[in-house]
Amino acid sequence: MTGHLLEGKSLEWLLESATDAMIITDREGLIILANPPVERLFGYPRQELIGKPMEILLPERFRQAHGSQRMGYFTQPRARGMGTGMDLLGQRQDGSEFPVDVSLSPLKTEQGLLVMATIHDITRRRQAEEALRESDARMRAIFDTAVDGIVTIDEHGIIERFNPAAERMFGYSEAKVAGNNVSMLMPSPYREAHDGYLAHYLQTGEKKIIGIGREVVGLRKDGTTFPMDLAVGETRLGERRMFAGTVRDISERKRAEEQRALLVHELESANEELKNFAYVVSHDLKAPLRAIGSLADWLSADYADKFDAEGKEHMRLLVSRVRRMDSLIDGILLYSRVGRVKETALPVDLDRLVHEVIDLLAPSPNIAVTIENPLPTIVIEPTRIQQVFQNLLSNAIKYLDKPDGKIRVGCAAEGSEWKFSVADNGPGIEERHFERIFQLFQTLTPRDKVESTGVGLSLVKKIVEMYGGRVWVESSMGEGSTFFFTLPRTKTGIRSNKGKT
Amino acid sequence: MRFANQPILLVEDDEVDAMTVKRALKDLHVTNPLVLRENGEEALAYLRDPNNEKPCLILLDLNMPVMGGIEFLQVDKHDDTLKAIPVVVLTTSQEQQDKVASFNLGVAGYMAKPVAYQQFVEVMRTINAYWTISEIPQ
Numbered sequence: 298m299t300g301h302l303l304e305g306k307s308l309e310w311l312l313e314s315a316t317d318a319m320i321i322t323d324r325e326g327l328i329i330l331a332n333p334p335v336e337r338l339f340g341y342p343r344q345e346l347i348g349k350p351m352e353i354l355l356p357e358r359f360r361q362a363h364g365s366q367r368m369g370y371f372t373q374p375r376a377r378g379m380g381t382g383m384d385l386l387g388q389r390q391d392g393s394e395f396p397v398d399v400s401l402s403p404l405k406t407e408q409g410l411l412v413m414a415t416i417h418d419i420t421r422r423r424q425a426e427e428a429l430r431e432s433d434a435r436m437r438a439i440f441d442t443a444v445d446g447i448v449t450i451d452e453h454g455i456i457e458r459f460n461p462a463a464e465r466m467f468g469y470s471e472a473k474v475a476g477n478n479v480s481m482l483m484p485s486p487y488r489e490a491h492d493g494y495l496a497h498y499l500q501t502g503e504k505k506i507i508g509i510g511r512e513v514v515g516l517r518k519d520g521t522t523f524p525m526d527l528a529v530g531e532t533r534l535g536e537r538r539m540f541a542g543t544v545r546d547i548s549e550r551k552r553a554e555e556q557r558a559l560l561v562h563e564l565e566s567a568n569e570e571l572k573n574f575a576y577v578v579s580h581d582l583k584a585p586l587r588a589i590g591s592l593a594d595w596l597s598a599d600y601a602d603k604f605d606a607e608g609k610e611h612m613r614l615l616v617s618r619v620r621r622m623d624s625l626i627d628g629i630l631l632y633s634r635v636g637r638v639k640e641t642a643l644p645v646d647l648d649r650l651v652h653e654v655i656d657l658l659a660p661s662p663n664i665a666v667t668i669e670n671p672l673p674t675i676v677i678e679p680t681r682i683q684q685v686f687q688n689l690l691s692n693a694i695k696y697l698d699k700p701d702g703k704i705r706v707g708c709a710a711e712g713s714e715w716k717f718s719v720a721d722n723g724p725g726i727e728e729r730h731f732e733r734i735f736q737l738f739q740t741l742t743p744r745d746k747v748e749s750t751g752v753g754l755s756l757v758k759k760i761v762e763m764y765g766g767r768v769w770v771e772s773s774m775g776e777g778s779t780f781f782f783t784l785p786r787t788k789t790g791i792r793s794n795k796g797k798t
Numbered sequence: 799m800r801f802a803n804q805p806i807l808l809v810e811d812d813e814v815d816a817m818t819v820k821r822a823l824k825d826l827h828v829t830n831p832l833v834l835r836e837n838g839e840e841a842l843a844y845l846r847d848p849n850n851e852k853p854c855l856i857l858l859d860l861n862m863p864v865m866g867g868i869e870f871l872q873v874d875k876h877d878d879t880l881k882a883i884p885v886v887v888l889t890t891s892q893e894q895q896d897k898v899a900s901f902n903l904g905v906a907g908y909m910a911k912p913v914a915y916q917q918f919v920e921v922m923r924t925i926n927a928y929w930t931i932s933e934i935p936q
Contacts, residue, residue, distance in 0.1 A: 580861075580890060580891065583890045583913070584812055584815070584861075584890060586913060587814070587815065587818075587890070587911060587912075587913045588812065588813075588814030588815070590913045590914055590915060591814055591817070591818045591821075591915045591918070592814065594914070594915035594916070595821065595915065616914075619913060619914075620913065620914065623913040630892065638894060
């Protein structure tokens with residue numbers, strides 16, 4: 298039927314209608330016919346091409362070689378499909394070159410053997426191929442130079458790719474592991490379980506590692522194991538699935554972590570020991586001290602008639618030093634108890650607490666203690682905050698040297714903190730002692746003059762700092778001192794109603 | 799003491815502390831015989847010996863070798879033949895946990911040993927006065 302339809306249509310008509318560029322040459326390679334797409338492809342007006350050697354469509358440097366190839370073709374002419382030829386280049390009239398694919402069909406005619414060439418511009422394909430090659434090279438570079446090991450497997454767990462980092466990590470070459478089940482890289486019992494995991498995932502879609510990552514154990518070729526971080530990503534390639542595992546040897550990190558844990562443990566136990574040390578030592582010092590105290594007491598009582606005045610005085614001093622040592626030990630006990638013995642933090646109305654402390658200390662009538670502004674209610678261990686105020690106030694009272702003593706307790710909200718102050722008009726403290734007075738057992742007056750253990754301020758400092766506050770003193774000689782301390786204003790710390798005026 | 803002829807058992811390892819108790823009782827004219835045992839184990843042995851008269855009061859130190867006071871209480875207060883005997887702890891320990899453990903084990907009192915002898919006498923005076931007034935199961 299088609300024969301009928303096309304009857305009378307010339308070859309030229311066919312070529313004119315074709316969308317592909319086509320030329321027909323004779324044995325000598327002279328162009329007999331070129332269709333319109335040739336014009337568009339090469340930029341030559343068709344008429345100019347007729348009668349020209351077809352090599353005009355090639356870059357200069359290929360022309361000679363092509364001529365001889367063409368001769369060879371005619372000795373054994375056969376159809377040649379697209380894509381079977383070599384990489385060819387075409388040249389436009391303007392001299393620019395472009396890659397082409399050419400199919401050849403011998404045409405037997407009365408005038409002898411002719412050749413029809415169909416020419417495809419494959420610039421785009423080339424570009425796509427180039428882009429693909431480039432992207433491939435880029436991917437390969439990443440794969441080859443990655444610091445982490447990359448292992449890809451198919452849905453049956455069979456290793457497909459194994460990058461150099463993985464080779465170094467496991468001691469296998471890619472060739473050695475490719476085609477094997479990835480479980481070869483895992484020690485028992487993970488090895489036996491892996492196929493099950495994978496099957497379970499494929500069946501249920503429940504992810505244990507995929508997309509999550511976890512710490513697992515790797516097995517090297519030499520049989521040793523190492524801890525590693527494993528992250529698995531899943532990719533679908535058409536119908537197939539591929540899993541890409543990224544592995545990182547974390548032996549170093551593990552070692553560092555273990556070392557750190559060990560160090561922390563050592564520090565903790567050293568700290569614990571230190572905490573208990575003060576308590577145990579002072580506790581054990583008490584028993585013999587008590588014995589000395591008792592024995593001295595009995596000697597004074599039982600041999601009262603045998604001691605002269607000096608002897609009696611010595612016994613009195615002995616007993617008083619026992620008392621002093623006893624209060625020093627009590628001080629250490631008190632000091633070591635802060636932070637070691639925890640009390641429940643409760644809301645404490647400081648207004649009431651400070652009034653109670655003042656009542657307890659019972660200052661002599663020539664000393665006026667005033668609370669300048671309402672004090673807040675804060676959440677804190679009641680005993681501790683009482684110790685702070687009691688020590689600061691008793692110091693202020695104890696050292697007051699004026700006939701008209703004035704002690705003022707104040708509080709101000711400063712940003713996220715409460716700033717408390719206890720001010721006196723006592724003798725004042727020299728600036729060079731500002732640090733020293735907060736150290737344990739440091740006093741500025743001889744103990745025989747003012748009985749003091751030197752524990753009070755260090756206790757205040759320890760308590761305040763335990764709560765994240767600071768303590769300091771401002772003073773001018775002869776005029777008085779002001780002790781300041783801060784405590785964080787926590788959310789639970791509520792200002793007393795009296796404060797809202 | 800309510801029963802002047804019944805012994806007081808003092809469990810105390812420190813010689814001078816034992817002397818202190820003995821002297822204080824003498825100063826207070828307490829005539830009960832004082833039985834001294836140096837640790838919890840020896841005290842239990844005394845208490846469980848049927849030949850020994852049961853004490854009317856046990857004065858117990860906490861820090862002792864071999865068997866401490868808390869361990870002693872754990873045995874003593876679970877022994878039906880002994881648990882009715884009042885125990886007063888006499889110790890240096892101000893530790894909260896020692897106090898809690900002692901009272902949980904049913905002690906009748908908890909006294910800190912004062913360093914000054916005269917204060918010690920006052921502590922003993924109070925103990926004596928109390929156990930003179932208080933009934934004691936026989």
